[in-house]
Amino acid sequence: MIDKPIPAYKISVVQLQCTMCKAETAAACSCGAIYRPKAQRAAEAVADHPEKSNRALAKEIGVSYETIRQARASTDNHLSVDEPRVGLDGKKRKLPSYIPEPPPPIRDSLIEQALEVVRQMTPAERIEFIRQVGRL
Numbered sequence: 001m002i003d004k005p006i007p008a009y010k011i012s013v014v015q016l017q018c019t020m021c022k023a024e025t026a027a028a029c030s031c032g033a034i035y036r037p038k039a040q041r042a043a044e045a046v047a048d049h050p051e052k053s054n055r056a057l058a059k060e061i062g063v064s065y066e067t068i069r070q071a072r073a074s075t076d077n078h079l080s081v082d083e084p085r086v087g088l089d090g091k092k093r094k095l096p097s098y099i100p101e102p103p104p105p106i107r108d109s110l111i112e113q114a115l116e117v118v119r120q121m122t123p124a125e126r127i128e129f130i131r132q133v134g135r136l
Contacts, residue, residue: 042068042070
């Protein structure tokens with residue numbers, strides 16, 4: 001059996017981009033600038049410009065809007081929800097707010113009835129019930 005040579009360098013799985021010339025991957029340029037992961041650049045962009053929309057920031061720094069969305073979700077202090085954001089077209093828009101409706105009273109009563117039935121079951125019946133529910 002032939003031994004495989006050990007590589008002299010490790011391959012990084014993190015997407016990197018040069019801060020100066022925007023070249024991507026592991027040291028693809030020779031300009032000497034520092035490489036940073038896209039997620040780090042996205043988090044810095046969100047911190048510097050929270051008023052801008054995800055798509056506007058993504059276009060500005062050259063990443064996907066999904067990267068910006070994830071960075072905003074991981075660093076957001078949830079205080080800027082009511083503030084409008086500036087989109088790609090330069091217009092300010094208020095973020096949509098979603099307030100879930102409270103569950104209807106009939107749902108609560110059905111859940112309470114189901115719990116009462118489960119409480120009255122023997123342990124063997126509960127095991128069979130769980131097995132049957134798992135098939136759904």
